[in-house]
Amino acid sequence: MTSALYPGSFDPVTLGHLDVIGRAAGIFERLTVGVLVNPRKSPMLSLDERIAALTEAARDELGDVADRIEVASFDGLTVDFAQRIGAGFIVRGLRAVSDFESELQMAHTNRKLAPTVDTIFLMTALEHSYLSSSLVKEIAAFGGDVSQMVPAAAMRRLVP
Ligand code: PNS
Numbered sequence: 703m704t705s706a707l708y709p710g711s712f713d714p715v716t717l718g719h720l721d722v723i724g725r726a727a728g729i730f731e732r733l734t735v736g737v738l739v740n741p742r743k744s745p746m747l748s749l750d751e752r753i754a755a756l757t758e759a760a761r762d763e764l765g766d767v768a769d770r771i772e773v774a775s776f777d778g779l780t781v782d783f784a785q786r787i788g789a790g791f792i793v794r795g796l797r798a799v800s801d802f803e804s805e806l807q808m809a810h811t812n813r814k815l816a817p818t819v820d821t822i823f824l825m826t827a828l829e830h831s832y833l834s835s836s837l838v839k840e841i842a843a844f845g846g847d848v849s850q851m852v853p854a855a856a857m858r859r860l861v862p
Contacts, residue, residue: 705732706791706822707784709776712737712752713745714856716838718830720759722795725824727760727767734787735760739777746839749775751859758855781816792821797831 708726712719712735727733737752747755756773764771776783784792792812794805809821826833838848842860849857 703731704791705734705787705789706730706793707734707736707780707787707789708793709736709738709780709783711740711743711745711835712756713743713835714747714752714838714852714860715756715759716830716833716835716852716856717850718795718797718826718833719835720763720853721827721830722793722824723756723760723771724764724767726793727764727770730791730793731770732789733771733793734789735771735773736780736783737773737775738780739775741777746842747856747859755853755856755859759853762855763853779815781812781819784819785816790819792819794821794823795826796823797826797833 706726708723710719723733723735735756737749739749753773753775760768760771780792796802796805805823812819812821833851838851842848848860852860
C-alpha cells in the first residue's frame with residue numbers, strides 16, 4: 703500500500719491545504735495529515751481544534767477520498783513520524799516560486815535524514831495560491847471575512 707504523510711501546522715487549514723489533501727488522497731492509497739505540535743509556536747487554534755477542523759473539512763468537502771485520509775498529531779521530526787506510520791512519501795504544496803527554496807532545502811534535508819522517504823510536491827490550485835495560514839490569522843484577528851479562504855469547519859472555529 704502506498705502511504706504518504708502531509709505534514710504542516712494547519713493553523714488553520716486553508717482551502718489551499720484542503721485542495722492538496724484531496725488531490726494527494728486521490729494519488730495515494732493512504733494519506734496521513736500530520737499536525738505538528740510545535741512547543742516553540744503559540745498557535746491561534748489549539749491542537750484539538752486544528753485536528754477537528756481538518757477531519758471535518760475532509761469529511762464534509764472531499765467526498766469519497768476522505769475514507770483514505772487520517773488526521774494525526776506528531777512532534778519531533780517529520781521523517782521520524784513518516785517512518786513510524788510507514789509512509790514512503792512526504793507531500794508538500796507549492797504555491798509560488800517563493801516557496802520553492804525553503805521547500806527544496808527541507809526536502810533535501812529530510813532525504814538525508816531518511817533516504818527511503820521521498821518528498822513529492824503538488825502545485826496548489828491557482829485560485830488558492832495567494833493564501834497562507836498567517837494571512838488568514840491576521841485577517842481573522844482583525845475581524846475580517848475569511849470565509850473564501852478556509853473551509854467551513856475552520857471558519858466555525860475562527861469565528862465563534
Ligand atoms: O505548515 P508549515 O509550517 O509549512 O509546515 C512545516 C513543517 C511542519 C512541515 C516543518 O516545519 C517540519 O517538518 N517540522 C518538523 C520538524 C522537522 O522535521 N524539521 C526538519 C525539516 S527539514
